[in-house]
Amino acid sequence: MVMPPPSGPPLRVVLLLVAGLLSLGPHAAFAQVEPDTSTVEKDVERSLEDLDAEDVDPTPLVELLEELAANPLDVNTASAEDLALIPALGPALALAIVRHRQTSGLFGSLPELQRVPGITEAIYQAARPYLTIGASLPAREQRPSPYPPAPSLRDIFSGLRFEAIQRVTRRLDLGRGFDDDTTRTTYLGSPERLYTRLQARYRRQVSLNLTLEKDPGEVFEWNPDTRTYGYDHIAGHVALADFGRLERLIVGDFEAAFGQGVVLWRSFAQGKGRDTVRPLTRFGAGLRPYGSTEENRFFRGLAATVRLTPDVALSGFASRRRLDATLFDPDTTTGLTETGLVSSFGTTGLHRTPTELARKDALLETLVGGDLTLTLGPARVGVTGYHATFDRTIVPGDAPYQRFAFRGDEAAMIGINGLLPAGALTLFGEVARDPDGDVGGLGGVNARFHRDAEAVILARVFPRDFTSLHGFAFGERNGRTQNETGYYLGLRVRPYPRWTVSAFVDQYRFPWLRFGVPMPSSGYEALLLVEHRPRSWLSWYVQARTETRDTGTEVLDAGDRPLDALTRQTRQSLRLHGDYAFSRTLRLRARLELVRHRKADRPTSDHGVLLFQDVRWLPRSWLQLDARLAFFDTDSFDARVFAYENDLLYTFSVPAFSGRGQRAYVLLRLQPGRTLTVQAKYAVTRFEDVTSVGSGLDETPGNRLREIRLQIRWRL
Template sequence: MRSFLAGLLLAGLLLPIVTAPAGAQTPPPDSARVSDYAEDALDDLERSAGDAEQLAGRLTALAEHPLDVNAASAGELARVPAFSPFAARNVVRERVRRNGYDRLADLRAAEGVTAAVLAQARPYLTAGPTGSANGRFPETPSLGDITDGMEFDVMQRYTRRLDLGDGYEARPVPQPDGDTARVAPFLGRPGRLYTRLRARYERRVSLALTFDKDPGERFTWDPDTGTYGYDHVSGHVAIHDFGRLETLVAGDFTAEFGQGTLLWSSMTFGKGRNPVRSIARSSGGLDPYGSTEENRFFRGLGATVRLTSRLDASAFFSRRTLDATRARPDTSLPGFGPDASARVTTLAESGLHRTAGELAKKDALGETLGGGALAFSGDSFRIGAAGYHARFDAPLRPDTARLFRRFDFRGDRATAASVYAQVFAGSDYHFFGEAARTPGGAVGGVGGATATFSRFAEATVLARHYPRDFHSLHGYSFGERSGAPQNETGFYAGLRLEPARRWTLKGYFDLYRFPWVRFAVGRPSSGYEARLIAEHAPRDWLNWYVQLRSETRESGADLLDAAGRPLDGLIEETRQSARLHVDYRFSERLRLRSRIEGARYVERGPQFSDNDFGAQRGADYGVILYQDVRFKPFDGLRLDARLAFFDTDSYGARVYAYENDLLYSFAVPAYSGTGRRFYLLARWAPTDRITLEAKYGATRFRGVETIGSGYGEIDGPRRREVRAQVRFQF
């Protein structure tokens, strides 16, 4: 099987090269709505953190409303893909020196903006009139300008799996009256419904409502459970850059300051194919929220005011409910009377309310939070401080009998604060960091530096330390551990070189340790990861790269001592992969992408030998090859298709691959087992105001009778899904 796949893939990789037309035309650089950089970043989401759908939506919105390089601040530019804080600062400095940019190509004059960087950032930028950044504060638009320039956007999405899991199968359930009824565990229908209503004026005024019902959730009106048709409703009203008022948002919003150690909500690129420029973060402060992730946002009021041209202050207040598991204390114990209040044992983060058990956790805990931040900017530095105080309407009391919960946050109040800074030393060095003190007194943080050795070489290093009792309830800083930073120490180093024209070498090494036990890992553990990428673009229409990746980490294992008693042990897991990816653009209307990736998974530990603690189990292997085709038969219609073949010995040898999906959405499935996958995505814009999309995907496995497990178990070897979306703009 693997030899057949390898031969087929090799033919697919070589075909675009050997059949390259001599007169292939270079597509216009501004034709892409979302750059390949974003797709490359989403391709690594199996290890990325935060709300990826929010990031995908943010990038798409940025492509539709590009930043004006003659008016944007360094902070705004630093949030553009491929732009580091160092490059963004130099763009602003060069803009002042030359009194504006006449065209985007002029950005090459700024230190740190190479041809490759500009190509990746171009879809998100525009060059407005020079001199548009003059003045200490932005001008306030008139009401007439806002109403005349307001754009409206209505989006409706429906998705559904055609092969349903066990959760939709009815089964006998005893009723209170003694009878038995056939009831399915999932209370709702299998389709997912998503509706978004939005109005905006340029990048300065935004009004939005977002409605979402996940598969299996009920579509009903039930105020007792906080369900009003859709299970999740989000909305906001926000304004930006009105004189001294930088941001004012009412409703749902995110707060992101410093490096995310204390406050961060959305996903960041993190470790990936851009190992230098994506590490230092550029905080966005207060931003309106409109995604479907149901936990990582605030609900209330927030504002950022420019006190002077260098000093800005933020304040925010939030009152919202969280999903949680509440348990009544044992009233027979001393100190617990019959009126003792419930305690919260765990916070639920899935956002799913399909079963009676999941529905019982919905909105079970209230949180009231107030906070703020103060930041001062100079010509070559920015320093700031942030903090918040939160109060819960029931105490959090995790089950400390489970060792990995022993140092989790306990109590009904939390106060935390941080200080952060970034400093530019000359034109070659950028230092950044943040330190935070969390409830209980634990201090942790991150610190790093980026150095530019020439126009074509740069490196970054970052160290982080989050103690085991570090309780950053709303943080999401750099780290190997997914979720809020806790129980991790590590060091990261990344390098990016352009040794020759059209060649790029990139790589990183990350060493980390978890000083306390984790879920399913009964001892302190450690690991390391390395990645090396060589990328070459011999022509404007041809790009290929090779990627080598290896990660070794310790995981939990059940062992027996000499007397046969169980022990919490460790095994060493190593995952290695090699990838060859070719991207070829025949023309503006036809694009091919081919990939082959092989994976190897090995476990080492004492259970594999009676006397050798370094013995290993036989290695598992996996391989995937796919061919993507993007075809635009005529203006307004785009077709994306993929045919993928995969063969893996185990889930440990799984391979991830990003898929094109509906606008403002994403998919990064894991390929495991043996089989093939096909999807077809059609996007048709019959007019400038209407966009219709539909996607059909099917995965067929070989040699299996069921797919998945639990309520998601499907009878048969096939899994199919349909997705459709309509968007109106006026």
């Protein structure tokens, strides 16, 4: 597909920008109410809007925030680990809430949270949608029990709540992978994405879940030979929580996240973004039931956490599940075989073609592990470890950049993590060691200089031969806990009541080669964000971001022979975003984003521009309509632009745009009763001056891509 040279945004784009920005002007006759945008939407967008979904699937985060909003945490019984899941709080404030509860008694109302040191009115308002207080509250002076009471079977059966979700999505313009041509490779299945979830819950203490999904192109069939039982992906669990000393018991699929993620973090974790301080100080939630659609980052088996004393928690888990992998036999001509060695792990979860289907469940992993966490006054100290075995030997390729990749049929890791609040400071860190004696870790300090000023400093050291298969620590390559060192400084200040300034600087280095980078390399990234909320119905922000890093290239020597070398590339972006509420029923949003990408070995830079206008309309309490019209114009894929979109419940969409064109969508939500919610989304992307879109089996003739999504949720 050949892209035409850009000629700048057309006149209609400029007119749309002017109209959108003018709509942010003062209209006192209308704008006297709070925008209806939910906190969940804001938190999800803040976390995901700059995320490349090809690197990591954030679906579990979306589902977690929706779950917290639907089932708020009781501030008088929730653990520090659960409270730390709320984006506005984080570890230090979560521990402060628990300490206040233990020393001063139970909270009589949610506003009393502002008595906890460090919780400002802004933090309280941001955390409020995720919190509640139990119906029967003891006297305020009464000290809470260290162990939450277990519900009776009668209470469970009488209070059980059921939820069923059915979702269907489909591209209307299909790629050549769905052709009927039998002479070449095509997708085995239909173009629909199917999703079914059945769940029964009693408060936050009992959870039964079954999640089923089929991706577009995957076959829907019952075939035990390929371990396909109708849907391609099946996840389920039975879980108990807060049953006296039994803090958690999970049978089935589960996540495990401890410490700072160096040893073990099979869950989603936020990296660098608009929140420049709080995501850096992690506080692993421990063991949690899993029921999402991400097909790689979870365990399957038995897991439990027991409170030996109020200050000592012991977790143990065992998992046995099959993973996707590419098999290779060096003794065969083609190399591909059903028996042999593993050259790489599968990461996409897609099984649409015979080649992809051959990777499905090709590797069996058996893992046992545990964690011991001690609460020593305000401090937390934990020891985490695991041992895993594989039924095949893992032998990566012999390319130079793969020299230090994991190889063998056993993996193990042990580490110690700690978190120490000390007045205005919170120290945190984790150090881990593998069986070969390789040591890696990170450490940092979070400092609260004032109620409205906070900073974090973090350093990480992950040597080239340090391999944490199940870790997901913070880094430039967020989650790839190997071959990286770096220093991060983040700052968040409220110089005036309605102004917030955030910034970060991250300097990093890769001690060994990477894919596409033929020698050790380095880079740095910085962000500056200024947010202003002059009225309850009006807010805007300006964000500037830049990143410079080494990338691979070729140069010619004196004899015109190509040599591998490094060159510098820089990507810069500037964003202006505004949010305006005319009334409780009508809200507008507008954004302009400019991108510049340049490589040192090229004479010119590539540019990109994104402009969109959003409308949210609520004509009735049971009806909500979201719509967007967006224009994009980029010189290349390197100058691509991202835009978070509103989507169906428990889903997300952050499409990347390159080339020149328009994007529009309409999202309709109907709630005719308390138990039924129906959603539908129609989206279309049109590209200018092209005859096809995409590549490979996804190459689609024409210049447009259309998609429709439908979802029904029934709650009882």
